[in-house]
Amino acid sequence: MTADDLGTTGELSAAQATALATIAARRHELSGWCATIFDFGETAWREYRSAEWYVARLRAEGFTVEEGSAGMPTAFCAEWSNGEGPVIGLYAEYDGIPGNCQAASTRREPRAGLGFQAGGHTDPHSGLGIAGLGGALAIKAAMERHGLKGGIRFTGEPAEKVRGSKPIHAAKGYYDGLAAILSFHPFYMLPMCNTVRWDTHCGAxxxxxxxxxxxxxxxxxxxxxxxxxxxxxxxxxxxxxxxxxxxxxxxxxxxxxxxxxxxxxxxxxxxxxxxxxxxxxxxxxxxxxxxxxxxxxxxxxxxxxxxxxxxxxxxxxxxxxxxxxxxxxxxxxxxxPGLANHAMARVVWQAMQRLGAPVWDDAATAVAREIQASLGLQPMDDPFIPEMSRLIAPEAAEAILRRDLAPSQTHSTSDDYTDMCWHAPTARFYIARPALRAPEGFAYPSWVMNALGGIPATIDPMVERAAQVLALSALRLIEDGAARDAAWAEFRERTGGGPGGADWIPPLCDYAPPTGFRWPEYVTTARGRDWWIPSAMPGA
Incomplete structure (x- = not known):
């Protein structure tokens, strides 16, 4: 990658400027929506209220939505078209994890009416999904205003924590026919923070x-x-x-x-x-x-x-x-396992360079300092880790990632975005979520990260920046045929000719959606709505 490759691509297009203005205008809506999904705290294969919310919101925004896509009750596929042209794939995840029920609070406490063993968002997928939605709405607004031809396919992906929906969606053709796919995730490990994956993608x-x-x-x-x-x-x-x-x-x-x-x-x-x-x-x-x-x-x-x-x-x-x-x-x-695409990574990286890292204001700093004080720590003047506020080039992040891997190891960790990679050129990128500096010898309890992912002042900067990166990258691909051609040329080279090529790995899904098991969930009984394991024992 040359210095020119890493540089920006000149002025924003009129469509990109419109997209950024749309996100800014809807900032408060995005914040409220993120808080709503966080509060649902639903877990794998049981995200009923979350999926219902997304379907209703997308229909209200003018999307045509298929509920229960690929036979998965809490999945969906939303589409919008402005005429014949490239269709960009984006998605939402919205599942949490059992045993991580945390309120959007600066102290450890479960959400109202629940115990700590109920579900909660950790990554948080609440922010991931709303960033995807915010990006999709901005792309749509820009395409409508400037007459850009093409469309958006926005899939609802349940059960990511058990790698559930994307292999099934892939096998059923929901990623076929896309010009490109953009995959965002909140950062969860260094050095993959405010950067794009380069060569070493997630494994099987x-x-x-x-x-x-x-x-x-x-x-x-x-x-x-x-x-x-x-x-x-x-x-x-x-x-x-x-x-x-x-x-x-x-x-x-x-x-x-x-x-x-x-x-x-x-x-x-x-x-x-x-x-x-x-x-x-x-x-x-x-x-x-x-x-x-x-x-x-x-x-x-x-x-x-x-x-x-x-x-x-x-x-x-x-x-x-x-x-x-x-x-x-x-x-x-x-x-x-995932498939790299440097051309796609460059497109996203250029958007990230133009926008910069997320910015946390005094309100976010005050939240972080309050959490530190609640844990008996001396509140810090700058309580956030420095990596949150700077970008790291994809190749530099790759070099750091490779230090702990054997030379023969081609993939590391796991995430099911990888199934998308085999159907269209895909970029995987990470935007910083709030994380606190720790005094030497101290480790923050897990509830801290969960809470920071639900408090608007601390999570909204990530959601907004990720939505902006998605919008700029998607519009670049829609407006720039050369960028799309470069991504597809690399995709065909790496797969031996594209889908069905000599080096292409077909979908491995040969099973029905596993929704019938006793997955942890919320239940409603004569006692009211509670986690399937009651939060209060008799006499407790």
Whole structure:
């Protein structure tokens, strides 16, 4: 990349100027919308209110919206066209994480009426999605005012935390026919802050649920399949069968050993697990009939994901055989590793250079200092980390990222934007979110980052800047045919000819949307609306 490549591209076009003015005019709306989604705090595959909000908002803004796209109840696909021309892909994510319920407050407290175990936004996807929406509305306004031909496809992507929707949308064709795709994420690791990914993109992310079922406990211990003479099938002898809980426990422990053996603790590789269901009975004379254990695999290559899956399958088979159970594997996600596109990265980087890093004002500083004081720290004059307020060139960030990676490792960490990369030229960029300086030897508790992601004074600068970068980049691609041609030439070169080419990886999704599992969610009962695990125990 030359100095000219890194420079700006002259004056803003009239359309780009209109887009920036639109975002400035709607700044207060964006802030309120971000707070709304943050307060919903919904989690993977259960983002009902969030998806409903987006669908209603997009329709009010003149988009045609398909609800439940690709068979996913909380997904959507919104489209707007101003005539024949290039269509740019953007998206919203809006899922949070269980156990991260935090109010938009400078002290640790759950959102009103909930306990800490309810869902909450961590990255935060609340800001990610509203930045995408703000960018889309600005692009639309500019195209309408200046008569630019083309369109916008804005997808609603649920369950990103389990890498859920994008592999399914990809397999169903929702990213086909796009001129380019822009992918924004709040920064979550250094040096990927106020920069664009260059060569080392995210790797493969595979997730599955192992289901153990003990549906014939009376056969336990009888090689001929006959009961022990008891006339009642649910006799007390059936409780002697280990059952599904034991199968889950054996699977859990043996796979922990597998995890430690297969993956070194560096390079952004990981296997993590979560128990979705267990027990399915009170302490009566029956064994657990159903237990489910979810795994998430983050590895650089598909071959590694296949190897880990094969080992997990062997563990599941052994656990089931030992406990009088049977086992099933159900896919949650099979996402592909990412594909670089330097031409796209340049377009976004040039927009970032023109705009600069986000700026946090005195109100944001006061919030940060109040949090520090609430933790017993001496409030700092400048409480934010310096990386928030400066840009880092893509190649410089790449060089720092590579320091901790083996030369042979082509990808690091995991995110399902990577599935988009194989259908149109894609840029992945990161804008700073608020993060606090820490005194030596001190680590902030996780609620601090969550709260900063919900307080308007601290999160709005990120949302506004990301929306601006999206708008400028998209309009550049719509107005500049040479930029689009360069991105597509590189895409075809890297894939061996484009979709279906010799080096192109087709969608791996060969499963139905995994929405039927016991994913954590909010429920409404005679007790009112609460998290599925009640926030207050009787007598507490």
């Amino acid at each position: 992310g595979w997730s599955m649920v192992y289901r153990f079922l003990c549906d014939a406990p009376e056969r336990w211990g009888h090689s001929d399949g006959q009961r022990d003479g008891a006339p009642i099938p649910q006799s007390h002898s059936a409780i002697r069968a280990p059952g599904a809980n034991d199968a889950l426990n054996i699977m859990f422990m043996t796979s922990k050993s597998l995890r430690d053996s297969m993956l070194p603790h560096q390079g952004g590789w990981s296997i993590s697990e979560a128990i979705l269901t267990a027990g399915q009975a009170t302490a009566d004379n029956q064994p657990a009939g159903l237990a489910e254990l979810q795994y998430m695999i983050r590895v650089p290559t598909i071959a590694m994901a296949e190897a880990v899956t094969a080992a997990l399958d062997r563990n599941a088979e052994a656990a089931a055989a030992m406990t009088g159970s049977r086992w099933e594997r159900h896919w949650v996600c099979k996402s592909r």
